[in-house]
Amino acid sequence: MKLKDKVAVITGGNSGIGLATVEIFKENGAKVVIFGRNRESLDKAVREVGNGMLAVQGDVRNLKDLDRLFKQTAERFEMIDVLVANAGIAKFATLAEFTEELFDEICDINFKGAFFTVQKALPYLRDGASVILVGAADADKLGRPLTSIYSATKAAVRSLARTLSAELLPRKIRVNVLSPGLTQTPILTRDIGLSADVRDKIAQAIIESVPLRRLGTPEEMAKAMLFLASEDSTFFLGTEIAPDGGLAQISPG
Numbered sequence: 001m002k003l004k005d006k007v008a009v010i011t012g013g014n015s016g017i018g019l020a021t022v023e024i025f026k027e028n029g030a031k032v033v034i035f036g037r038n039r040e041s042l043d044k045a046v047r048e049v050g051n052g053m054l055a056v057q058g059d060v061r062n063l064k065d066l067d068r069l070f071k072q073t074a075e076r077f078e079m080i081d082v083l084v085a086n087a088g089i090a091k092f093a094t095l096a097e098f099t100e101e102l103f104d105e106i107c108d109i110n111f112k113g114a115f116f117t118v119q120k121a122l123p124y125l126r127d128g129a130s131v132i133l134v135g136a137a138d139a140d141k142l143g144r145p146l147t148s149i150y151s152a153t154k155a156a157v158r159s160l161a162r163t164l165s166a167e168l169l170p171r172k173i174r175v176n177v178l179s180p181g182l183t184q185t186p187i188l189t190r191d192i193g194l195s196a197d198v199r200d201k202i203a204q205a206i207i208e209s210v211p212l213r214r215l216g217t218p219e220e221m222a223k224a225m226l227f228l229a230s231e232d233s234t235f236f237l238g239t240e241i242a243p244d245g246g247l248a249q250i251s252p253g
């Protein structure tokens, strides 16, 4: 029980990597709060994961929703030990095709949303808390066509872990990044701005560039989340863990 009686808030805890993280946190004794837009999947997660979990509906782009998330969390559980700013989207387009609307949508959810999730949680974070941001394994290291704004938001999130860790050092709040490689979650079949055909071709090309030649599982990401959330990682600060089958580090051979 690595998180016994710890309070954990997970944005995007109603799907994919976030949901797998909810499950492993609960198994390890945490009291969990999830946040997302989709009422149906929030309710489903509460039913499946079990009693005592609080689900708050809202959008990370809306600062009033974030205020409400942390107010309701504090009313139920008081202080927060672990914050996982996991909510995010993946949408892609060429430089020529990018609209201002799409640019804003990706930045507002992946970067602005993550930043204000941490800011709004701050009054409720216990000293020594663990904050986990979610990046993407090779986004800040490798240029891939169509990914300009998505990659920029994930590079920005990677940067935030360093700067926020520095700023929150007096309170010993650790901010780290979990950067998944391509992982089998619903994000792969959502509207990512490309036709299904192009999307599948790109996914296949990425799998072929993964030395382990497969997608990651949400459970593999959740195990790394548990490590970053728990006392096992107390010497980790402003850094990144990237479970990616070797994607960002090793030649596929």
Ligand SMILES: NC(=O)c1ccc[n+]([C@@H]2O[C@H](COP(=O)([O-])OP(=O)(O)OC[C@H]3O[C@@H](n4cnc5c(N)ncnc54)[C@H](OP(=O)(O)O)[C@@H]3O)[C@@H](O)[C@H]2O)c1
Pocket (backbone or CB within 6 Å): 011, 012, 013, 014, 015, 016, 017, 018, 035, 036, 037, 038, 039, 041, 058, 059, 060, 061, 086, 087, 088, 089, 090, 109, 134, 135, 136, 137, 179, 180, 181, 182, 183, 184, 185, 186, 187, 188, 190
């Ligand atoms: N799967 C991968 O291959 C991969 C690779 C690298 C990085 N990542 C990152 O991992 C994180 C989790 O992704 P996933 O693969 O688990 O995808 P997912 O299954 O699509 O989950 C995304 C979660 O984010 C929530 N979300 C999205 N926009 C939101 C908003 N505006 N406000 C509140 N919640 C919002 C969604 O909830 P609602 O639908 O209810 O809003 C959902 O719970 C993301 O940050 C993603 O960029 C994933």
